[in-house]
Amino acid sequence: MKQAELNPPLQAEAPPADAEMEEIVAQEEKVLARVHRTARSRRPASRGQLIDYDAELIALRDQIGEARLEDIPPLVEEMERLQQVAQRRAKVTEGAVDRSSPYFGRMILEEEGRKREILIGRSTFLDPKTxxxxxxxxxxxxxxVYYRCEEGDDYDEIFGDxxxxxxxxxxxxxxxxxxxxxxxxxxxxxxxxSRDDFWRRMADMSTKLSGGQGAAMRPESHHRPGQLGIGDEELREDKHLSEITALIDPRxxxxxxxxxxxxxxxQGGAGSGKTTIGLHRLAYLAFQDPLRFRSDQMLVIVFNDALVRYISRVLPALGVSDMRVQTFQRWAEQQRRRHLPKLTTRYVEDTPTHVVRMKxxxxxxxxIDDYVADLTARIxxxxxxxxxxGEGGALVTRTWRGTAAEPLGVRLDVLSQWLQDRDGNAQQVEIGIRHAVGRICQRWSSRTKDVVTAWADLxxxxxxxxxxxxxxAxxxxxxxQIEWAHSWCSRHSIRVLTAYEDAIEEDDESPTRSVGVDGLEEDEPAELDREDDALLLRLFQTxxxxxxxxxxxxxxxxxFVDEAQDMSTHAFALLRAVIPEERPDDLFIVGDGHQRIYRKRVVLS
Structure with missing residues (x-):
């Protein structure tokens, strides 16, 4: 006798009758069937010939650059109008629908005695006939209305005008x-x-987005693209991004x-929806203003490589592709290599804890601020x-102090260029003073450009x-502990600085090293601590x-910065400095102070 006959498969037991559930399920199945029929019978139709708004805006920008002063206002007005139209029509093609997941919310609204059904999804699909x-x-x-109101609520909203x-x-x-x-x-x-194709009533409050501390699926356990965990291990197969979008609360x-x-x-514990908010914020911005919030103009900073993989797989499901997702460590390393290319690319594997805490x-x-302030005072x-x-010294003083808000190196360059301007008011300054101040600028300018020496000094x-x-502190x-950290920094920085100076002198990416008869390097290698990248870049900025x-x-x-609780203050200073001045501090930071690894308190305090 076969094993299958000895052990027949168990038949799934049907749940007890639930008239209310059966009625609700029947209603929703009927709506979904109607959507599927409509989607199958109607081919996606575009809204006629689409206008290339990007090309139109670029052409207008060029016209403004060449226009007479009196012609600029109407051109600017036309440019603003086109931007608004482009934002409204970007990526919207009437008739397109994702048949596998066409919508995630349903409402019936009553306005002035008239009822209408609205489905909430991730694209627009309208069919007046059905x-x-x-x-x-x-x-x-x-x-x-869907996100701000509950069933039975009254609403008062502005739709258009x-x-x-x-x-x-x-x-x-x-x-x-x-x-x-x-x-x-x-x-x-x-x-x-359920998997046995029966409908069951779930326990109350089992599918809240804010699942509570410890409820979220961590990135290390992530195994499927396009999913986010929101609690309850049994239900994770069902937690797709469209559902999470449906569970967002009004706040x-x-x-x-x-x-x-x-x-x-x-701030919030694991499972409280912090990351979800940040990712949906990215998707919302990219949709609302795709010209400004392009993928290459936004950055996601996370704590570890597991989160990089996790978020990189999740974002495309929200309609955001090619977004740069990096750990701060990796981003800082790339920037440091770009701005200080002659510096060693090697890192210490086991930096002592007290050195990490200090840096x-x-x-x-x-x-850093005090170091630059002392240098500025001397100059x-x-x-x-x-x-x-001599004569004209007041003009020199006024020009120098007029750039007080700029980085030190920029101030020296501005003053030097002003002194050399033969058509400017610098000609009112006595020639001997001009030359003397110019030599001061030249001497100190080379010093301010030497960021690596400044770091070693610090x-x-x-x-x-x-x-x-x-x-x-x-x-x-x-x-x-400061003495131990100082001793470590002194040993390592002298090697880094020496190798850096040798590389500059030789003008070679791979400077000559001392090699013994066994083929191994005789000199100890020049290595940075990972925490040095942020210090070097911050010194570069200042x-x-x-x-x-x-x-x-x-x-x-x-x-967007996720899991921010262990980032250093100078790391945040770096990130804030790469936001355009007209939109300062456009940072979206989430974290959980209770998960802090290091004892220091940073921005989440």
Missing amino acids: GVRIVDWRDAPVSR REVEGEVLLRRNLSITTGKLRRIGTPQGTFRR QFELISQPTSGLVVI KHPAMLRA EQEILEEAKR VTDRQRLVDTFARW PDALSDK LRGPLSGRRAALAYEHI
């Missing part, structure tokens, strides 16, 4: 995957189709959809003393380190100016 109305959650004004009042008669969130209804969330309860939706975020810091501590940002003293010696100045920590490190991109200054329109 009454199917799917609207994009990122764009349609009516989606605000008219004010609309009504009542939400029905509001449900749904999960539809591979074209099949999987879960229904209603005020009456949550119902789920989260406000954070996601506000026109500009500025500096936002969100990542917020007090080091104070130490200013020399310039002002020379300016006092981390090996024991008295400065002791004074800085005594003033700003007296309990952070003991004198003995001494030489903004970090550079491929064509201009490095700048991002929006930065």
Whole structure:
């Protein structure tokens, strides 16, 4: 006898009868069937010949650059109009729908005695004949009602140029995957189709987005692309991004959809929806203003490589492709290599804990500021003393002090160029003073460009380190720990500085090393600590100016920082400095202070 006959498969036991659940399931299955029929019978139709708005905007920009002054206002007005139209029509093709997951929310609204059904999805699909109305959650004004209101609530919203009042008669969130209804969330309860194809009523509060501390699926356990965990191991097969979008609460939706975020810091335990908010915020911005929030103009910074892989797989499911997702460590290394190409590319594998704590501590940002301030005071003293010696010295002083808000190296370059301008008011300054101040600028300019020497000076100045920590963080490190850290920095920085100077002199990416008869290097290798990258880049910004991109200054329109609790203050200073000045601090930061690895308290304090 066969084994299968000895052990016949167990038949799944049907759940007890539930009339309310059966009625709700039947209603939603009927709606989904109508959507599927409509989608099959109607081919996607575009809205006629599409206008290349990018080309139109570029042409207008060129016209403004060449136009007469009186012609500029109407051109600017036309450019603003085109931008608004482009934003509304970007990526919207009426008639397109994802048949495998066409929508994730359903509402029935009543306005002035008239009822209408609205489905909330990730694209727009309208068919007046069958009454199917799917609207994009990122764009349609009516989606605000879905996220802000519960079933039975009255609403008062502005749709276009008219004010609309009504009542939400029905509001449900749904999960539809591979074209099949999987879960229904209603005020009456949550119902789920199990693997045996039976519908069951789930326990109350089992599918909240804010699952609570410890409830979220961690990135290390992530095994499928396009999914996010929101709690309950048994239900993870069902937690697709479309469902998570359906479970966003009113406060989260406000954070996601506000026109500009500025500096936002969100704290919460694992499973509280922090990362979800940040990722949906990226998707919302990219959809609303695709010209400004291009993938190459936004940056996602995460704590480890597991999160890099996880988020890189999740973002495409939200309609965001080719987004740069990196650990801060990797981003800082790339920037440091670009801006200081002759510096060693090797890192210490086992940096002592007290060295890491010292270099990542917020007090080091104070130490950098104090170092640059001392350098600035010395330069200013020399310039002002020379300016006092003759006629026109007041002009020199005024020009120098007029750039006080700029990085030190930029200030020296501006003053030097002003002195050499033969058509400017620098000609009113006595020639001897001009030459003397010019020599001061030239001498100190080379010093400010030497960021590596400045870094070595900073981390090996024991008295400065002791004074800085005594003033700003007296309990952070003991004198003995500072002494140990100083000793480590002194040994390693001299090797790094020597190798750097040799590389510059030889003008070779791979400087000659001393090699023994056994083929091994005789000299100890020059190695950086990972924490040095942030210090070097911050010194670069304060001494030489903004970090550079491929064509201009490095700048991002929006930065999302996840798991931020262990990032250093100077790391955040670096990131804030690569946001355009007209939109300062457009950072979206999330983290959990209870998961902090290092004892220091940073931005989440």
